[in-house]
Amino acid sequence: MARSALLNVMVQAAMKAGRSLSRDFGEVQNLQVSMKGPGDYVSQADRKAEDILFTELSKARPGYAFLMEERGAIKGDDDQHRWIVDPLDGTTNFLHGIPIFSISIALERQGQIVAAVIYNPAMDELYTTERGGGAFMNDRRLRVAGRSKLTDCVIGCGVPHLGRGHHGNFLVELRNVMAEVSGVRRMGSAALDLAYVAAGRMDGFWETGLSAWDIAAGLLLIREAGGFVSDMDGGQDMLEAGSVVAGNEVIQRALLKAVKKPLSAR
Ligand code: 2AM
Numbered sequence: 456m457a458r459s460a461l462l463n464v465m466v467q468a469a470m471k472a473g474r475s476l477s478r479d480f481g482e483v484q485n486l487q488v489s490m491k492g493p494g495d496y497v498s499q500a501d502r503k504a505e506d507i508l509f510t511e512l513s514k515a516r517p518g519y520a521f522l523m524e525e526r527g528a529i530k531g532d533d534d535q536h537r538w539i540v541d542p543l544d545g546t547t548n549f550l551h552g553i554p555i556f557s558i559s560i561a562l563e564r565q566g567q568i569v570a571a572v573i574y575n576p577a578m579d580e581l582y583t584t585e586r587g588g589g590a591f592m593n594d595r596r597l598r599v600a601g602r603s604k605l606t607d608c609v610i611g612c613g614v615p616h617l618g619r620g621h622h623g624n625f626l627v628e629l630r631n632v633m634a635e636v637s638g639v640r641r642m643g644s645a646a647l648d649l650a651y652v653a654a655g656r657m658d659g660f661w662e663t664g665l666s667a668w669d670i671a672a673g674l675l676l677i678r679e680a681g682g683f684v685s686d687m688d689g690g691q692d693m694l695e696a697g698s699v700v701a702g703n704e705v706i707q708r709a710l711l712k713a714v715k716k717p718l719s720a721r
Pocket residue numbers: 541543544545546547613614619643644645646662664665666669
């Protein structure tokens with residue numbers, strides 16, 4: 456399949472950063488040292504990947520602004536375009552030698568996400584999309600799953616951990632969802648969770664407490680695969696709210712309703 460020049464730039468950058476992450480992941484798997492050891496090593500791997508992405512993307516499109524996990528916001532001369540980049544989504548998995556992590560790159564034009572790439576180097580799965588052009592995994596066209604009953608669905612989620620998010624709220628959400636679905640999964644990379652929904656592997660997904668770079672690419676991927684997304688209030692402010700509820704048209708609506716059901720309704 457022929458890719459646009461823009462998507463090519465994004466794919467090349469992701470593959471290059473992916474090779475760097477893969478080498479470091481191989482090392483992490485062989486490390487038998489204290490927590491501090493691999494932890495530091497992983498932050499270095501993370502920064503190295505971000506450096507590569509920053510260098511490659513700014514070389515190909517000088518002047519575009521950036522929002523990156525490590526570097527934060529970087530202004531550009533071009534006020535129409537912004538890269539939203541997570542060099543390593545699923546850091547905890549990476550640190551533990553679990554091959555579920557990804558690089559996530561989204562391009563925003565005038566505030567709208569127009570192109571996105573998510574790459575899992577450990578599984579060599581490359582997700583690409585452009586607004587209006589469909590969603591792909593390794594050049595295979597993606598479509599969200601077609602199930603229409605929550606009881607048949609496998610739903611992904613994120614679990615807030617030590618010092619993060621509202622644990623009580625999450626337990627209510629989980630209690631609501633698990634009572635209505637076929638299975639719940641927790642993969643640990645929001646970008647890949649969204650990619651899996653786009654690919655029809657999971658029927659839906661919800662998580663709160665996220666950052667824009669965790670989800671920007673995945674949101675477009677899901678829409679281009681025929682899926683629906685909202686924030687936890689049913690609005691379209693996912694990036695600002697840091698929350699997402701995703702699925703096909705029917706499941707997205709049903710999942711949002713289930714997640715938000717008050718405790719007293721049970
Ligand atoms: P990360 O691996 O890049 O940190 C896991 O639930 C998801 O939440 C991952 O996509 C993870 O991204 C994201 N996340 C965002 N902020 C986080 C934080 N402070 N700690 C752990 N996960 C975080």
